[in-house]
Amino acid sequence: MTIRVFFLCLLGLCTGVLQAAVLEGVGHANIREGNLAQARAEARQAAMRDLALQYEARVSTTDTIENGELTQSYTELSAQAKVRNATIVDEYRRGNLLRVIVRADMAGADASDESMCKAAEASGLRKRVAVTAFPVLRPVQAGSPGLNDAAQELPRALVARLQARYSMEVLGATSLQLFSNLPDAPTAQANPASNHLTNVVQLARELGAQFVVSGVIRDISLADPGAWGSSIADRIKRRFNRVxxxxxxAVELMIFDGFSGSPVLRQRFETLAPWQPSGSGSGGFASAGFSGTEWGRAVSGVMDDMAGAVSKALACQPFMTRITRVAGEHVTLASGATAGLRPGQELSLYRSQRYFDSLQGTPELSDTGATLVLNNVHPDFSNGRMSTEAGQVNIQRDDLAIIW
Structure with missing residues (x-):
């Protein structure tokens, strides 16, 4: 008879509710062939594992018992924790042995927390997002001077919400209309003048954005177009709530990856509420008076939901930035301290490739297996040293550095 016995133990203080904490982890690595950058990257990874185990470690043991005797025992040590703002605070070298100390903000890994996903380290960085205009599909539906500027005021209000509440770099490009064929947006067509997704890539490159947020206001019509007539009969009907x-x-929100033009999210938001014309003091779209009306409050709630949807969709995405210069082992990136990058941070390097038979298609990314450890970080750019010569993996300008 075979009996399998399974035990689960939580080490440290994991039996209680874990709170966020700032901890320090220690990592060691051997310096091989004088490659200090590679050793630093390995030591940093070891320190990150030490941090995770300090904060929340789990030990699982499986024992196999046959005829009353222990015949097999398997023990697994694992950790699940969210690491943010990891920084090397001390580095010591003795001969070929390198020791680093990493300080980071730690938080428990809650399986119900959808915003965590798999992007533990990337979640601590500020992804750059460009927000463009939200044109009205049928401008005649506005019928009021206070609503004519909704195409620009909606994205401006969205920018303000994203900047105030969520950790991302937000660029306002609210005067730019991404699509010319609004009814079918964002469908791609062969005609470059139409809704070709290369428009997204071009815009993202010009603004240095990782993602582009756009959309279309599909419906802004009155439930009863005759409800606000100027005749006496119309006024009487309104007075007695007979209309x-x-x-x-109704607005459709779209998020695109700026490097490929591929859609990340497409979601429709709708509301319906009592409305008053601008002459009643409601003011323009998203103005102070606007938010004092029932319809204005309902629309503001929609914009809150849109900002939350953007944050939720991007929280699970990796942090990606373009390579702007390559010289031997030295690489310069298009992102820096404003994105949350810090000296000692490690990024994976990917080749971006297109093929002659599909030049307009989505570029393919291939992992080179090489890494970049940052040495110098400036506000809007950073540079560091690769773990190998660039020529060996063919890393070039416009390839990508990624943190997952």
Missing amino acids: DTRRRF
């Missing part, structure tokens, strides 16, 4: 004075608001 439907509600206005619709």
Whole structure:
């Protein structure tokens, strides 16, 4: 008879509710062939493992018992923790042995926390997002001077919410309309003048953005177009609530990857609430008076939901930045301290490739197996040293550095 016995132990203080904490981890690595950058990267990884085990470690043991005797025992040590703002605070070298100390903000890994996903380290960095105009599909539906500027005011309000509440670099490009064929946006077509997704890539390159947020206001019509007539009969009907004075608001939000043009999220948001014309003091779209009306508050709630959807969709995405210069083992990136990068941080290097038979298609990324450890970090760019010669893995300008 075979009996399998399974035990699960939580080490340290993991039996209680874990709170965020700032901890220091120690890592060691051997310096081989004088490659200090590679040793530093390995020591940093070891220190990160030490941090995770300090904060939340789990030991699982499986024993196999046959006829009352222990015949096999398997023990596994694992850790699940969210690491943010990891920084090398001390480095010591003795001969060919390198020791580093890493300090980081630690938080427990809650399986119900969708924002964590798999991007533990990338979640601590600020991804750059460009927000463009949200044109109105049928401008005639506005029918009011206060709503004519919704195409620009909606993305401006979205920019303000993203900047205030979420950890990302937000660039406002609210005067730029990404699509010319609004009914079918964002469908790609062969005609470059239409909704070709290369527009997204070009815009993202010009702004240095990793993602582009855009959309279309699909419906802003009155539930009853005759509800606000100027005749005496119309006024009497409104006075006795005999007409439907509600206005619709339906907007389609779209998020695109700036390096490939591929869609990340496409979601529709809708609301319907009583509306009053601008002459009643409601003011322009997203203005102070606007937020004092029932329809304005309903639309503001939609914009809150849109900002939350953007944050949720991007939280699980890796941090990606372009390579702007390569010289031997030295590489310069298009992102720096404003994105949250710090000296000693390690990024994986990927080749971006297109093929002659699909030049307009999504570029393919291939992992070179090489890494970059940052030495110098400036506000809008950074540079460091590769773990190998660039020529050996063919890393070039416009390839990508990624943190997952």
